[in-house]
Amino acid sequence: MTSRSTKVALTALAAVGATGVSTAVWGIGIERYLFTVRTRDVHVLPPGSQPLRVLHISDAHMAPWQHRKQEWIASLAGLKPDLVINTGDNLGHPRGLEGIRGALSAFRGVPGLYVHGSNDLVAPSPRNPLRYFLGPSSHTPAAAPLDTHALDTFLQDELGWRGLNNSTATFRIGDLRINAFGVDDAHRQWDDIPSLAPEIGKLKKRTDLTLGVTHAPYRRVLDAFVDFGANAILAGHTHGGQVRIPGSSKALVANCDIPLDQARGLSSWSHGGTAAPLNVSAGIGHSIYAPVRFGCRPEASLLTLLPRA
Template sequence: MEAIANGLILLILSIGHAELWVMVINRTHALPIPDARLKKLRHVLELFIVLFPIVLFLSVGLYTPGVLLGGTWSQLPFWWKPVLLVCALGFLGLLYSGFRHLFYKPPRLQIEYQSELIHMRQRLNQDLIGEGPYHYLAGLPLNEIFSVDFTRKTFQLPRLPENWDGLTILHLSDLHFSGTLKREYFVELCRIAQETKPDLIVFAGDLIDEMKCLDWLDDTLGPMQAPLGCYFILGNHDWHQESLQIRETLVETGWIDLSTKPFLLQHAGHTLQLAGTEVPWMGEHPEIKRSTIGEGTEPESDFLLLVSHTPDHFHWAVRQGYDLVLSGHTHGGQVRFPLIGPVFAPSLHGTRYASGTFARGSTVLHVSRGVSGIHPLRWLCRPEISLLTLRVSDKKKSD
């Protein structure tokens, strides 16, 4: 019985060790490191994750005086003890992430939520797996890559002008054109999204993984229109490609680039300031245009909207006074384990902002799970497109 208990402890320590390296992987993938170096680093860390349990069970469990063979933990060499302590802390960190996932609740500023499941294979009645990178993953059992959640969320925002009550924003992110999922998949999703007739459309980055797919814009994002315009930023995967050409092509199709400077939009007697950030991969954070006294100055913005590829800039956006932040990048973790939730998420915050709605003060962050990924694998984490409806706060209504 004691050997079984010690074996369970060794398993827990192995899991804790793996969690520590996963934390490193998550945070290094949030940095502006070239893709080739990231892959090498990840392969090395994954090797550590695999080898450590073998070393642990052999050295601590079986080697004299192994705890699986009647030995005690106090008999272990001194240098093993800090290693095992750190592994135990890693396991506690995993438990914390799991509890945070289990007890996640949208903030009170999100007042409505609806979701429609779109089965793309049945809808198009064809094979949607192409010949792009990692195409074999798309056919794995239980993969939900072709089951897309069209979510509708309503936010009640304190600074929203009364004349904008009911304003709708279509939030798209992480299309990852690579040829792995066929063109028809994205054409149909964009068509479905356009049918909602949003007031404003925002794309939050990661468009191209293979430059040969750039012409897919002609019948995906290209035809999309909205009364207040279509706006975009690029992401880290675009940075790994020919980002300038991607940017120019999107602009040619009528989309507005938010990466260079904030865009002031006049609507229903009020000013909406849209800004974008592609930091840390490209450019700098935008400077909000504040009103000053005098002729010829910029009007004061009634509402501030930030599009940030990564949710890592949420706290910065709160300090800057943004009302709404739209992000992607993390894909919701792509694979979620029962009870534990997401494990891998390329963010300085780990899985904290993997997907969903979050709020600090009067600032709301919406993180999309995205549509695709270079690895076409989704378990318990469906792809997502979102229609966001903005409502005036109850206080303004009463006033």
Template sequence: MESIYLILSGIILLGVFFYWENNVIQTTRIKLERNLKSPIKIVHLSDIHSKEFGEGNHKLINKVVRLKPDLIIVTGDLINMDGKNINKMIGLLCSLNSIANVYYIFGNHEHRLRNLDKLAEDIKAIGVKLLCDEIDTININNNRISILGLDENQASRDDYIKRMKGIYEYKDYSNLFSKLESECSFKIVLSHYPENFSLIGDFSYKNYNFDLMMSGHAHGGQFRLPFIGGLYAPGQGVFPRYTAGLYKEDRNLIVSRGLGPSRFPLRLFNRPEIILVEVI
């Protein structure tokens, strides 16, 4: 009988642990020194994949409210490719946009939706800035901020195979980056794919002059191990280079671990994440 209680207790504890790992949001704080006129706070969300944190996503929204951001960035895969909860995710964007200006780019999952054009219209209708290979400029706390949102559309299985083989033809963004470089402002690049920061040769984004790139897609490497980090990320393979946090390699890259599940539904030592970037 005692052994049965021990087994049941172990099962319950394991269930609580996996619930915690997959449903309790962690806030990661990152400070970036860029000599701004006054500090700005940016909330970075990514890879929600249609997941709800409480009714109407109130747990997520309340956490963002408490952080008092000046700007909210969403770097793709808000909606899963099956279109689940699409209206609820648009409602989430609407709620976030009432807290601070929201800038949003599509990820690979949005590009697999059949009604992508309708989604884009609905997002723009609620006042969210959807950037598809374009630059927008905003003034925050006496700082001029230029945001380049990239729409790489590396979404199909064939794309992934070609990328892993090194034969994929990447978009040439040199003209857009040149335009961004000409801006007298704090420059942010939004790309769903962190590997494009430095792992695509001459097309790598860090070859250009900007202050910060923000990405998602890697899901923190899915399973994170002490002293090792993430185990696998799409587009990077096993033991990926960019999975979470701040990377300083000539330019600054911040990668969100994301909030929702990937095709594999479990996260390990890799809780859902909100990033608060404090730029000073």
């Protein structure tokens, strides 16, 4: 005859199992398709300036069959952004550019800036998800190369966007004079801050807005961007942790050295007595080898830049 304690244990075990199944069904089958636009106001423009609507997209990790994701990204053109900033990891499959074309062609003619993530150069590979709790992931030497040249040709020649991989740009939107600089993927140590510094020194001194753009928000990059005079910094890479405890203000992992409570959303980054707003996108996609989102919906950010008080 089964004892009372055994029955209780079996009931508890069944409940845990049911919870696990429900969590997996939600994270794999539902939440990863609950695309969200996060809107925030950021007061960084000179007094009297007109608002600037900045659409921040990141980490699409696109595969050609992901049509819902492609259609949702394309629909963001309806937000009428003045500027699009793409913080990398566009590709998630050797044929990912097919989906990126369908997703981003709607933004042709809208000014844009972008930097690379590693998955704009090499394809993703299977990983043990528990490894992320031990620190930032290492790269896989055998990862297949992607057609980065074709991606850059599409973004630059067809969309008219400017690449900021260890480089700078100066341009105007309306009456605003804008300086921008960025680095290649710091997670792979492709950032080159020493060579970027003299290029920043050549930027036009009379400017209304200075933007820093990076894929991976490593502290060394954020510190340098504040020192370089960024009025706002945009980053991706973290996926917001991708799996979070619902209601928690901290990610479980960030896959870089940023504080876990700054791995998603708008915060402030300080260095040397100066601070700048920092927006870290939780990203739109996921690796095809980790098709799950839990407590961390896929997102894009619509930042309305407004005059300083």
